[in-house]
Amino acid sequence: MTAQGAIPTLAIRSRGRGRGLFRGLRSVESVIGLIIVAVIFALGLLAPIIAPYSPYAQGSGSFLPPSPDHWFGTDEFGRDLFSRVLYGIRQDVIVGAVAVPIGAILGMLLGLASTLAWWLDTVIQRGFDVSLAFTSLVMGVTVAAIIGPGLPAVLITVAFVNIPLFGRLTRNALRSQQARDYVTAGRVVGVPPIRLLLRHVLPNSIDALVVQAALSLSLAVFIEGAMSFVGIGVKLPEPSLGSLLRTSINFLAQAPTYAIPPMLVVTALVLAFNLVGDGLNKGLLKR
Amino acid sequence: MNDTAPVLEVENLVTTFHTGEGPVNAVRGVSFSLRAGETMALVGESGSGKSVTALSLLNMVRRPGRVEEGRVLFHGVDLLGMSENELRSIRGKSISVVFQDPTGSLNPLMKVRDQLVETILAHRPIGRAAAEEEAIELMVQVGIPDPHARLADYPLAFSGGMSQRVMIAIALANNPEVIIADEPTTALDVTIQAQILELLVTLNKERGTSVILITHNLGIVARVCDRIAVMYAGKIVEEGETSVVFSSPKHPYTRDLLGATPRLDHPRDRELVAIKGRPPTLRTPIQGCSYAARDPLAFDRCFVQSPELLRDGEGHAHACFLTEHGESLPPRPESILLPLTQAQHSQTPLLEVTNLVKEYPAGGRTLFGKYRKSLHAVDGVSFRINIGETVGLVGESGCGKSTIAKLILGIEEPTAGSITYEGVETGHLGARARRDFNKNVQLIFQNPMSSLNPRMTVGAAVAEPLRVRGASPADVQQRVAELLEMVGMDPSVGERYPHEFSGGQRQRIVIARALAVDPRLIVCDEAVAALDVSLQAQVINLIRELQMKLGLSYLFIGHDIATVRHVASRIMVMYLGEVVESGPSEEITARPLHPYTASLLSAVPEPDPEVEASRERIILTGEVPTPLNPPSACRFHTRCPIGPLFREDRSVCATEKPELRTVGDGREVACHFPGELLVGPSEADLAEKRLAAGSELGPVRRVQRAS
Numbered sequence: 001m002t003a004q005g006a007i008p009t010l011a012i013r014s015r016g017r018g019r020g021l022f023r024g025l026r027s028v029e030s031v032i033g034l035i036i037v038a039v040i041f042a043l044g045l046l047a048p049i050i051a052p053y054s055p056y057a058q059g060s061g062s063f064l065p066p067s068p069d070h071w072f073g074t075d076e077f078g079r080d081l082f083s084r085v086l087y088g089i090r091q092d093v094i095v096g097a098v099a100v101p102i103g104a105i106l107g108m109l110l111g112l113a114s115t116l117a118w119w120l121d122t123v124i125q126r127g128f129d130v131s132l133a134f135t136s137l138v139m140g141v142t143v144a145a146i147i148g149p150g151l152p153a154v155l156i157t158v159a160f161v162n163i164p165l166f167g168r169l170t171r172n173a174l175r176s177q178q179a180r181d182y183v184t185a186g187r188v189v190g191v192p193p194i195r196l197l198l199r200h201v202l203p204n205s206i207d208a209l210v211v212q213a214a215l216s217l218s219l220a221v222f223i224e225g226a227m228s229f230v231g232i233g234v235k236l237p238e239p240s241l242g243s244l245l246r247t248s249i250n251f252l253a254q255a256p257t258y259a260i261p262p263m264l265v266v267t268a269l270v271l272a273f274n275l276v277g278d279g280l281n282k283g284l285l286k287r
Numbered sequence: 288m289n290d291t292a293p294v295l296e297v298e299n300l301v302t303t304f305h306t307g308e309g310p311v312n313a314v315r316g317v318s319f320s321l322r323a324g325e326t327m328a329l330v331g332e333s334g335s336g337k338s339v340t341a342l343s344l345l346n347m348v349r350r351p352g353r354v355e356e357g358r359v360l361f362h363g364v365d366l367l368g369m370s371e372n373e374l375r376s377i378r379g380k381s382i383s384v385v386f387q388d389p390t391g392s393l394n395p396l397m398k399v400r401d402q403l404v405e406t407i408l409a410h411r412p413i414g415r416a417a418a419e420e421e422a423i424e425l426m427v428q429v430g431i432p433d434p435h436a437r438l439a440d441y442p443l444a445f446s447g448g449m450s451q452r453v454m455i456a457i458a459l460a461n462n463p464e465v466i467i468a469d470e471p472t473t474a475l476d477v478t479i480q481a482q483i484l485e486l487l488v489t490l491n492k493e494r495g496t497s498v499i500l501i502t503h504n505l506g507i508v509a510r511v512c513d514r515i516a517v518m519y520a521g522k523i524v525e526e527g528e529t530s531v532v533f534s535s536p537k538h539p540y541t542r543d544l545l546g547a548t549p550r551l552d553h554p555r556d557r558e559l560v561a562i563k564g565r566p567p568t569l570r571t572p573i574q575g576c577s578y579a580a581r582d583p584l585a586f587d588r589c590f591v592q593s594p595e596l597l598r599d600g601e602g603h604a605h606a607c608f609l610t611e612h613g614e615s616l617p618p619r620p621e622s623i624l625l626p627l628t629q630a631q632h633s634q635t636p637l638l639e640v641t642n643l644v645k646e647y648p649a650g651g652r653t654l655f656g657k658y659r660k661s662l663h664a665v666d667g668v669s670f671r672i673n674i675g676e677t678v679g680l681v682g683e684s685g686c687g688k689s690t691i692a693k694l695i696l697g698i699e700e701p702t703a704g705s706i707t708y709e710g711v712e713t714g715h716l717g718a719r720a721r722r723d724f725n726k727n728v729q730l731i732f733q734n735p736m737s738s739l740n741p742r743m744t745v746g747a748a749v750a751e752p753l754r755v756r757g758a759s760p761a762d763v764q765q766r767v768a769e770l771l772e773m774v775g776m777d778p779s780v781g782e783r784y785p786h787e788f789s790g791g792q793r794q795r796i797v798i799a800r801a802l803a804v805d806p807r808l809i810v811c812d813e814a815v816a817a818l819d820v821s822l823q824a825q826v827i828n829l830i831r832e833l834q835m836k837l838g839l840s841y842l843f844i845g846h847d848i849a850t851v852r853h854v855a856s857r858i859m860v861m862y863l864g865e866v867v868e869s870g871p872s873e874e875i876t877a878r879p880l881h882p883y884t885a886s887l888l889s890a891v892p893e894p895d896p897e898v899e900a901s902r903e904r905i906i907l908t909g910e911v912p913t914p915l916n917p918p919s920a921c922r923f924h925t926r927c928p929i930g931p932l933f934r935e936d937r938s939v940c941a942t943e944k945p946e947l948r949t950v951g952d953g954r955e956v957a958c959h960f961p962g963e964l965l966v967g968p969s970e971a972d973l974a975e976k977r978l979a980a981g982s983e984l985g986p987v988r989r990v991q992r993a994s
Contacts, residue, residue: 181738185797188696188730189752189804190722199751203742 030279033214036272040265044089051083055239063255072261075244076251084239085261091151091228091240092269095220099155103162104213110163111170115178121171128164136161136223137230144232154233158220169212173205180204211280218273225266241266293320294464294497295344295382300357302336302343312569313339313352315521318596321465324495326488328508328529330544331518332819334566337501340518341467344499345378361465380410383458387470389450393442399453400438406460425456429486430908446910448479455486462494469501476683477846478907481890484511485906503820505548506892509533510899517541520567520577523596527603530896537605537616539582546619547824548894549853551876558831559824559853560619565789576608583620584609632675632856637840638695638728638808639671643704645690649915662915664690666864667704669947672808677834677841679855679872681848681887683911687864688844692812695842696730697721708808729801733813735793739785745771745796746781752803770799773836774829791822795829802833808840815850827854849891852876857953860884863914863922866947870954880950880961882930883923905964920944921959929963 043050053059059070059078066073072081110128114121134142140157147153177183178201186196221241227233228242236243241262248259302314314336321327331337342348344359346367359366366377378384386392394402403422404415413421419438426434429452442450451471458466468487472480488511491498500512508515508529515533516526517540525538536542546560564581567573579589588608598604599613610616645665648658665687672678680688693699695706697716706714713724732738739748746767753763768778774795785793794814801809811830815823831854833839845851851858852872859869860883868881879885889905907926912918924930924940931937939959947957956962 181732181734182740184698185730185732185738185800186740186751187698188725189755189800190725191751191755192722193718195755199743200740204740 027279027282029275029282033272033275033277033279036268037276040089040269040272041093043086044093047083047086047090051080051086053080053083055079055084055087056237063251063258065255066257073255073257075247075255075258081244081258081261084244085241085265088239088241088244088262089265091154091234091238092221092224094151095154095158095224096217099158100162100213100216100220102155103159104166104209104216106159107163107166107168108170108209111167111174114167114171115174124167125171128167131160131164136219137226140223140227140232141230144227149227149232149235151234151238154224154227157227158223161219161223162216165212165216166209169208170205173208174201177201177204207280211277214273214277214280218270218277221266221269221273292323294323294362295321295499296358296360297340297344298358298360300340300343300359301355302339302348302352303355304352306351309570312572313521314343315569315573316357317518317521317523318357319516319523319526321497321499323464323497324491325514326491326498326500326512328512328515329499329501329518330503330505330508330515332503332544332566332821334569335518336521336569337518338469341384341469341499341501344467345382345384346374347378347384376410379406379458379463380461381463382465382467383461383463385451385454385458385466385468385471387473389447389454389474390442390445392454393445393450395442398439398441399445402442402453403438403457403460406457410461421460422456425459426453428459428490429453429456430482431456447475448482448910451475451479451483452486455483455490459490459494459496463496465497465499466490467499467501470503471500472507473502473504476911477848477890478683478886479910480507481892481904481906482908484892485904487511504892505533505544505820505894506899509894509896510892517544520573521569522577522606523604524578524607525603525605526596527601527605531601531603533894533896535615537603537610538578538607539584539609539616539619540578542616543582543619544820545894547820549824549827549847549849550893550895551849551852551888551891552893552895552898555853555856555873558828560821561825561828562821563825565791565822576606584617632673632840635674636671637674637676637709638842639705639707640691640695641669641705641707643668643691643694643706644702645687645694645699646702660915663864663917664914665694665701668861668864668866669704670859670866670869672840672842674807675834675838675840676857677843677855679851679858680842680844680861681846681851681858682861683846683887685863685911685914686861687914688861689812692730692810692842692844695810696728697724726804727806728808728810729804729806731794731797731801731809731811731814734817735790735797736785736817738797739793741785744782744784745788748785748796749781749800749803752800756804766803770802771796773802773833774799789822790818791825794818794822794826798826798829798833802837806839808842810842810844812844813846814843816845816847823850830854847891848876848887849893860887863912863917865922865957866955867923867958868954868956869947870956871952874952874954878962879964880954880956881923881958882927882960882964885964886926886928921957929960 057079059074059080062074062076062078064070064074070080070082072085075081075084110124114124136157139161140153143157143160144153147156183196183200186200224233224240225242225245228240229246231246233242234240244262245259248262251258297320298318300314300317304311304313317340329337329340339348339352343354344366346354348354354367357367361377361381366374400419400422403425404418407418407421422438423434426438431437431449431452445453472483475483484507487498490496502508512529514527515529516523517538518524519540525532525536525541532541533545536545543560543562547562549559562581567577567580575590575592576585576594579585594606594608596604596606597611643665644667646661646663649660649662668691670678680691682688690699694701697713701714705712708724708727716724749767749770750763753766758766767781771778771781776792776795788796815826818826827850830841834841843851843854855872857869858872858875859866860881861867862883868875868879868884875884876888879888886905886907889903893899905928907928909926912925918925920942921940921944927940930940945957945959947955949955950961
């Protein structure tokens, strides 16, 4: 055929992942999960505006029951619990937004490295085996013992726990993708290795990683709570959901309602992230 | 045939799948009857509803599918009206089923004995000891050697063919009246397929079991079935005695299916009938005849009114307005059957392969990480492909044919030997040189589903090879449109994603992508094996057409010698990593010299009941030996019908390796006794005459493995 400019315009760009991700988030559970996460995180971020009191300001009475002045009541020093819970959420936002991405990126790089040479694979995978052998809390204790308790210890632990999770997943996804015919086809038509990785292998492997990211966020909230609960996480008087829970246990007899708000928030967050993960899983992976 | 009362009568069966995206009418009113002792074929392409029909008979359709209407009368009792409990007493006892994937249908954690005994005891409380006795008896009947020992094995220890025998044994366990075999040989190699078909025929003759054989392969129907029902879009469009339907089809779909199937006894330059379009989607109700859109002879009425399945005086039923009053069906308009002229190719070699060897490490590893064994996937293969020539490579699975493709493309590196392209060695190229080389040599894969990136538009996929070579966007766009047009697709499809296309269309897109770099040699690795017959014909015709237009050379790899013969001018036959015979395709298929080629040819069922009934069939017993530990000397001697197994004086086959030698006019063969097998059966060779005499399907030469 001759070129006469009459050729219809072709969309030869591949439409990105937007469509796929959107489909993943369209399910009922992921929408519910996203709403819960958005509300809770917004409360945390807007804490300075919403919170009626300073989280450190000690008030008139301790262990006051919930009332219009103090929606969740007050703690042992008379601080407003509602404000402390709002500020406590911020710690989880920090952990989720900083530690999970760091862990994910390191893990993905190691996973990628695993596919380069078999000996590198062996070394890295055995390293993953070792780190997976420790439960997250044991890892937290170890980190806290080395650098001292505090928010940094939580961040490092969460990042560290996530490395093998993402590493394994990346490695296996890349492996299975590399054996696909269309990757071979790309190689055969002369697509350079880097482009092969970026255009063919990664886009098709990323679904599993997105699902893992949602689950990792819930794990991050859980680890923060657990570490602060045993006293090696966020240090007092800084509020965090975990430390609030820990303190509340001491005073369960005097103030039974103390434990409920932080508990509900932690549960809701973990549940919500899991819902998002499930929804993504359905939409993206099960075709 | 016989006038006995029907065992099974199916009346107006309707099965619908209620999916999230609306109902799918998989079976839209199917009626047929099966007489005692009859073998009936249910034929159709994928999606025609043949498997769903089979499952519906026993009400085994899983949710979201449901049998909506109809009756299935088994000796006059409606199976669909039965409770689950009552049905269970029928399933596996009176009617049993054999599925396509034998390894998937056996429980890997149960010994074969237990699975057989379980089936027997589920219907007949005869005690375990008696059941085990029967199990051994069944294993003998389905031809499994050494039944005592094999019964104690787990299914993993069985090959595909042996597993299918076990499945048949299980199906036979309670002496059923009807066996429903759903594509029982599709997952098997041709020589093994021939064994299993032989077994089904024998069982049918000896025990009088009725068989419903579901298949897409018309050759199989011609070989074993008395009657055939052709399904299209959820309905039976033609039904009758096999010989009648094959010789004078009365429905255009049957006629076109027959025309689309490559045959060994047709001239090679005849183009295959490529049925245009694709089957209708079963999601929406079909207006008029479901085949009207694909038949050039369809007229107004076909698009409005749905033809009834009418039976004529001879019991031949067909649903077509063209043949409504017994007219004979006109041939498909010849305009589509433009004969392909035999392209003359030059004698200049494009690719030369010399003594190619590929070993893979295998087996356990030693303490120091070295593998204990090596698997010789390809062992000393030499051939050449001239410019503009198509060379075919035929062999069963595991013979090393795909490895050769990988070696030529440079996906794997050869262990020894050389591959030269236009005189330049290409066996061990660096990454950059490899990319330049691949501009000349391209690959088409077996499975078009997996060879396109699901996240890339079709246009992007075809454009990619151009882009990585730095073509300007405008050039790319124009070239992509050209390429898509060249493979017979509308250029506007470039914006769509691969999952929106049928297998045949996707294979066209894959071809367009391969053509994007202007290759001179294309390696087709089972390029049509995953496609339905009609689509297969489309792709084969396209491949041949492109060769004439562009002067391409092909290496066409396949397991089906009839298809390969149709495409290739020269054929090489491989067995266990070695080429055993090569030569011009017509000659090889007409007068094979190597006994393996002869067996292969005789194993391929031809879609012609007359040919099938008259020709001699060589049934090889045994399996292809593992390439990990291939037989010594001639690798075929453990299965060879004219080898030391049957002729004691021929120990030479087991001690001395026959070299591949030239035997005039471009033919080569590696056999000590070439050309002997076709000299007709000598009576002494017929090992088991009982079976040959019992079968009405022509003389059979059975080959028994010496234990």
